[in-house]
Amino acid sequence: MITEQQKQWMREAIALSSRNVDNGGGPFGAVIVKDDHIVACGVNRVTADNDPTAHAEVNAIRAAAKQLGTFDLSGCDIYTSCEPCPMCLSAIYWAHIDRIYYANTKYDAKAIDFDDLFIYDQLSLAPELRSIPSHRMLGDEAIATFDKWREKEDKIEY
């Protein structure tokens, strides 16, 4: 059951997405809600800010974490004008957001030439079948840092 309040939050995300197109950004907006209040919002500024990671949800997560002073957004919901791409969905997992509400779908995004579906497909492939080649090297040297981490007593885990 979607409440009128939830519709208002989504309409705010949609309004952000629309204004962002007028302001030279991509057609995406998101708001993050905690305890029945909007704590942060974000819009897509990839081309405007020359930042490939500046999707609406990533920007909203970064702003919410800054606003709340924590990297753990448990207790927060995200309202996004479009179904999250794999980068943003993964960021939502890392941030421990509780619930996702979205309006446009990844199929709608594909219809206006955004690559979300292609990247979802790529991630599900074995690394050797992906379009971006990846190669392992120097694992024997890198593991020492993980050992150091494991043994560190005052580390902050997440």
Place this chain on the structure above:
Amino acid sequence: MITEQQKQWMREAIALSSRNVDNGGGPFGAVIVKDDHIVACGVNRVTADNDPTAHAEVNAIRAAAKQLGTFDLSGCDIYTSCEPCPMCLSAIYWAHIDRIYYANTKYDAKAIDFDDLFIYDQLSLAPELRSIPSHRMLGDEAIATFDKWREKEDKIEY
């Protein structure tokens, strides 16, 4: 065939990861190389900066895009001390990076309690089976922004 120069770049990523543990960050470092030179680097500052998206690769991508003045990192390679998580791998796709070199694996990351594998598994599930619930709403209202985008003549695509 991995060259001595490539080993040096990876050793730089590993050194960054190690120093970052000493500096209160996570055990991850990355460098981005273009035209045989390092253009940017990044380390994991999730807990240090209260930013769930501040992984080494994301930070390196943001820094490289800023340094080069473009959201398109075609022609760049990334050397990362650990196999990218799904957020970072997706960011690498969005940035159009050419090749990935990594040292530690996602299995090594799991062994020190980082959630990369869990998130890879989650992304491969149908949305209704994922641990974070997602709900669609107001698609009929949000699509207008995508229509506006489609019709916009001076848009910058990526």
